[in-house]
Amino acid sequence: MDLFERISGDNTPEFTVSEIAGRVKRLVESELGWVRVRGEVGRVVLARSGHLYFDLKDDRSVLSCMTWKSQVPALTMMPEEGMEVIAEGKMTASGFQSRFSLNAERIVVAGEGALMAMLERRKKKLAAEGLFDEVHKKPLPYLPSVIGVITSPQGVVIRDILHRLRERFPREVVIWPVAVQGDACAPEVARAIAGFNALPPGGSPPRPDLLIVARGGGSIEDLWGFNEEVVARAAAASEIPLVSAVGHETDTTLIDFAADRRAPTPTAAAEISVPVRSELLADLADHEARLSRSMARSMDTLRHGITALARLLPQPEALLANPSQRLDRASETLSRGLDHLVERKRGDLVGAASGLRPALFKSRLDREIQLLEHRTSSLSRGLRHAVDRKNEQLSALVARLSVRQAQTQVRQARGDLDQVSMRMAKAIKARLARLAGRLQALDRTRAGLGYKATLARGYAIIRSGKSVLTKSEEARHARSLEIEFQDGRIKVSGTTGASRKSGTSRARTDRKTQS
Amino acid sequence: MSDTSVGKMSFEDAMKELESVVGMLEAGEVPLEDSVKLYERGAALKEHCQKKLAEAEEKVARITLDAEGRPTGTERVDAE
Numbered sequence: 390m391d392l393f394e395r396i397s398g399d400n401t402p403e404f405t406v407s408e409i410a411g412r413v414k415r416l417v418e419s420e421l422g423w424v425r426v427r428g429e430v431g432r433v434v435l436a437r438s439g440h441l442y443f444d445l446k447d448d449r450s451v452l453s454c455m456t457w458k459s460q461v462p463a464l465t466m467m468p469e470e471g472m473e474v475i476a477e478g479k480m481t482a483s484g485f486q487s488r489f490s491l492n493a494e495r496i497v498v499a500g501e502g503a504l505m506a507m508l509e510r511r512k513k514k515l516a517a518e519g520l521f522d523e524v525h526k527k528p529l530p531y532l533p534s535v536i537g538v539i540t541s542p543q544g545v546v547i548r549d550i551l552h553r554l555r556e557r558f559p560r561e562v563v564i565w566p567v568a569v570q571g572d573a574c575a576p577e578v579a580r581a582i583a584g585f586n587a588l589p590p591g592g593s594p595p596r597p598d599l600l601i602v603a604r605g606g607g608s609i610e611d612l613w614g615f616n617e618e619v620v621a622r623a624a625a626a627s628e629i630p631l632v633s634a635v636g637h638e639t640d641t642t643l644i645d646f647a648a649d650r651r652a653p654t655p656t657a658a659a660e661i662s663v664p665v666r667s668e669l670l671a672d673l674a675d676h677e678a679r680l681s682r683s684m685a686r687s688m689d690t691l692r693h694g695i696t697a698l699a700r701l702l703p704q705p706e707a708l709l710a711n712p713s714q715r716l717d718r719a720s721e722t723l724s725r726g727l728d729h730l731v732e733r734k735r736g737d738l739v740g741a742a743s744g745l746r747p748a749l750f751k752s753r754l755d756r757e758i759q760l761l762e763h764r765t766s767s768l769s770r771g772l773r774h775a776v777d778r779k780n781e782q783l784s785a786l787v788a789r790l791s792v793r794q795a796q797t798q799v800r801q802a803r804g805d806l807d808q809v810s811m812r813m814a815k816a817i818k819a820r821l822a823r824l825a826g827r828l829q830a831l832d833r834t835r836a837g838l839g840y841k842a843t844l845a846r847g848y849a850i851i852r853s854g855k856s857v858l859t860k861s862e863e864a865r866h867a868r869s870l871e872i873e874f875q876d877g878r879i880k881v882s883g884t885t886g887a888s889r890k891s892g893t894s895r896a897r898t899d900r901k902t903q904s
Numbered sequence: 905m906s907d908t909s910v911g912k913m914s915f916e917d918a919m920k921e922l923e924s925v926v927g928m929l930e931a932g933e934v935p936l937e938d939s940v941k942l943y944e945r946g947a948a949l950k951e952h953c954q955k956k957l958a959e960a961e962e963k964v965a966r967i968t969l970d971a972e973g974r975p976t977g978t979e980r981v982d983a984e
Contacts, residue, residue: 531916532956542966542981551964559962564981566966580973594967594978666960669919673953676922680946683929687939690932 410484417489421480426452426491427499428476430468443468445476445491453490454478460494465572468496469510473503497610504609508616512643515618520625521646527630529650529661530598535561536662537597537629539581542566546605546655553659558666563594569604574614578602578644579623586628599662600629602644603655606637615642624648634658728859731843738838741831750828754821761817768813772806844875910948915956922949 404412428445435441439458444451454476456464468474476496482489498504515521536554540546542564554560565585567577581602588596602624604612614620615635624631624647633648634655645651652658779802836842840850851858853867864870870881910918925946928934934942965978 531914531919551962555962559960561961561963562965563978564964564966565975566969577973584967584975588975594965594975666957669953669957672919673922673950673957676926676946677950679926679930680922680943680950683926683932684939684943687929687932687934687936691936 407484410482410487413489414482414484417480417482423477424480424491425475425477428452428474430470430472430474433468433470441468443493445474453488454493455490456493456496460492463494464496466496466498469507472507473499475499501609504613508643511616511618511621512646515621515625515643515647520621525625527649529630529632532558532664533560533597533599533662535563535595535597535599537563537565537585537600538603539565539567539578539585539600540603540655541569544605546603549654549656550601550603550659553656554663557660558663558669560663561595563597568614570607570611570614575617575620578614579617579619582620582623582627582631586626597629600627600631601634601652601655601658601662602631602648603634603658604636605655606640609640612636612640612642615644617643620644621647632658632661727848731840731848732859734838735840738835738840741835741838754824765813776802776806841875844873849874910945910952913949913952915953918949918952918956922946922953925949 426445428447431444431446431451433441433443439461441456441458441461441464443454445454446452456478468476474496475498476491476493478491478493478495480489481492498507512521519525538547538550540550546569547564551562554562563585565581567581568574569578582600585597585600588594590596602615604615612635615633621643624633624644627649630649632650632652633642633644634652634657635642635644638653641651650661652661780799840848844850850873851864852871852873853863853869858864858867858870868882871878872881913921925942929939929942929946964981966981967975968977968979970976
């Protein structure tokens with residue numbers, strides 16, 4: 390024992406504390422250098438100085454970790470207590486407190502289970518904020534004009550989307566190129582979503598009315614950018630309806646919850662985005678056909694309805710038959726009645742006229758005048774006789790009486806005679822005037838009753854020779870007719886077509902006879 | 905039936921209205937005068953939809969970005 394101790398002690402170099410601390414530090418840093426350490430995150434402290442301190446532990450040990458302030462922004466994730474992570478960085482040892490620790494420059498979640506657990510926690514947190522609420526989901530436009538696609542400009546994803554869009558309904562597509570994995574993915578995707586939303590409508594590049602965020606399949610780590618909070622928040626904030634299509638159908642990332650619609654694949658996103666043009670054209674053609682068909686059918690129905698109704702309507706002739714017959718009868722009666730009336734009036738007129746013939750009246754008047762003159766003359770004669778006699782008596786008397794007395798008597802008698810003569814002449818004149826007045830009145834009556842006034846109302850009198858015709862039968866057999874109108878008479882050869890023929894033939898015969 | 909000017913309608917709205925117009929006419933319960941108006945509106949809607957469907961041009965562009973990731977313009981992409 391002594392020997393060993395001595396020997397050992399003798400040969401062992403002697404360090405100062407600082408020397409050994411420095412030696413350990415160099416040893417740790419040179420021997421271990423860059424390491425990856427997996428462990429569960431324990432206590433996490435973000436110091437006021439900006440440096441980050443945390444512990445990594447497993448069931449037996451604890452490793453102190455720290456990230457300097459300048460290194461913190463480069464971390465893709467902040468360690469959270471309980472999280473299984475892999476921290477990468479340099480091992481260092483500090484002599485100050487005899488400690489060694491890991492300067493972690495990169496921290497990633499270790500293992501799928503752990504990642505999913507973290508994702509679950511994030512999801513819960515964002516859901517609690519209402520980021521995924523159904524009320525915020527916007528309906529996708531039925532037929533977008535411009536589709537903004539946020540994805541890698543290379544690779545199969547954008548090609549699949551463009552192909553599918555072309556097959557269904559070619560549209561204007563604007564691609565916003567982004568990294569779809571790695572540290573740049575999340576910030577670029579978030580910026581692209583916000584960038585599309587910031588485009589003014591109608592500008593250039595055109596503002597899409599639908600966004601697709603797409604990425605092909607990959608490991609959960611590959612897709613991790615789409616699980617970042619910043620991406621989920623940008624998707625939820627997007628004014629433009631957004632379809633997420635990240636990974637395969639079985640992959641679900643946080644953006645899927647924030648998007649307005651989740652497509653299982655990028656191809657499916659294209660299908661969700663636009664309808665099939667050919668189907669729409671077919672639909673439209675179908676609508677058009679139905680439109681004209683239903684219009685034609687309703688027209689047909691109407692036409693049939695009208696035909697049926699028309700059939701129910703009585704014939705116009707039938708409707709008019711009764712009144713028309715009545716009219717016929719009435720007009721017949723009317724003309725007959727008129728004829729009768731005219732005939733009767735004519736009879737009356739003739740009767741009245743017979744007593745009213747001016748010649749007759751004049752002769753009567755003449756006779757009266759003669760009688761009157763005769764009487765006047767015999768009266769004068771008588772008077773003269775009387776005068777003569779009186780003269781004789783006078784002469785006799787004169788002989789007896791004085792001439793003077795006689796002369797006075799004579800003068801007186803002559804005056805009496807003159808007076809009587811005047812009165813008689815006056816009486817005769819008045820009588821004549823009265824008779825002339827009566828004659829005029831009678832003539833006026835006669836004229837009023839005359840058929841001339843009837844002619845003025847549009848009637849006409851048909852005569853054959855001297856007789857007045859009142860029957861068509863008579864007219865048919867008359868040789869010639871004379872029609873008297875209001876203002877005169879005209880002659881017509883009173884023969885019908887048939888009798889004219891015979892007439893013409895007779896004329897011909899006449900000519901033959903003449904020649 | 906709305907009185908919206910057909911020319912301003914989205915394809916979807918025009919198509920929806922066209923469907924309802926067709927439905928109404930097919931039901932045959934519209935008075936003649938209205939049915940003529942309906943038919944005319946249907947024809948206009950159909951024209952409008954057809955025009956929208958004719959606007960089917962593929963145009964693909966890619967946004968160009970500056971170093972800070974801000975959009976600077978677009979460049980044509982020839983989709984194969």
